Amino acid sequence: MSVYKEGSYGGERRFACDAMLGRLARWLRLLGYYTFYSPKIRDDELLEVCIREDLNLLTRDVDFFKRATSCGLKVKLIQKNSFEEQFFEVVGFFGLNLSISPENSRCPECNGLIQSVDREEIKNKVSANTLDSYDAFWICTNCGQVYWRGRMWLSMTRIVERTKEKLKRGV
Numbered sequence: 605m606s607v608y609k610e611g612s613y614g615g616e617r618r619f620a621c622d623a624m625l626g627r628l629a630r631w632l633r634l635l636g637y638y639t640f641y642s643p644k645i646r647d648d649e650l651l652e653v654c655i656r657e658d659l660n661l662l663t664r665d666v667d668f669f670k671r672a673t674s675c676g677l678k679v680k681l682i683q684k685n686s687f688e689e690q691f692f693e694v695v696g697f698f699g700l701n702l703s704i705s706p707e708n709s710r711c712p713e714c715n716g717l718i719q720s721v722d723r724e725e726i727k728n729k730v731s732a733n734t735l736d737s738y739d740a741f742w743i744c745t746n747c748g749q750v751y752w753r754g755r756m757w758l759s760m761t762r763i764v765e766r767t768k769e770k771l772k773r774g775v
C-alpha cells in the first residue's frame with residue numbers, strides 16, 4: 605500500500621530536521637532515511653544545507669517554515685505535539701517505507717551506515733549480559749556504536765505496527 609502522492613516531494617527522500625525534532629530524526633535514520641540533524645546549527649546554515657543537499661526540511665517553527673518555503677525548499681511544517689503523531693504525520697505525508705531491518709537502518713546517533721558484525725569483533729564493546737542475550741549485532745561504520753534488537757527495537761516495532769494500522773484505517 606502506498607499513500608505517497610506524486611508531487612514535489614519525490615526523489616530519494618532525504619531529510620533535515622530542525623532542533624526541536626531530534627526524536628523524529630533518530631527514527632527516520634532507523635527507518636533507513638538519510639536525515640541531517642544538528643541541533644546547534646543556525647537557521648540560515650540549516651537552509652544552506654537543505655539547498656545544497658536537496659533535503660526535505662521538517663520543522664515545528666511556523667516562521668522558519670515560511671522562510672524555507674520562500675527559499676524554494678521542500679518543507680513540511682510539523683504541527684502535532686506528540687512524537688507518535690508527528691511520526692504518523694511524516695510517514696503518511698511522504699509515503700515512507702515502514703519495513704524496518706537493521707541492515708537498512710542508519711545510525712540514530714550520527715546518520716552513518718550500519719552493518720552486521722561478528723560477536724567476536726564487538727565483545728569488548730558491550731556488556732557480557734548483552735553479549736549472552738542476543739545473537740545478532742550491528743555496528744555503525746561511522747561512529748562505531750554497536751546495536752542489537754533490544755528494548756528500543758521492540759518499542760519501535762510496536763509504534764511502527766500501530767502506525768501501519770492507522771494508515772490502513774486512513775485515520
Ligand SMILES: [Zn+2]
Nearest residue numbers: 711714744747
Ligand atoms: Zn554512528
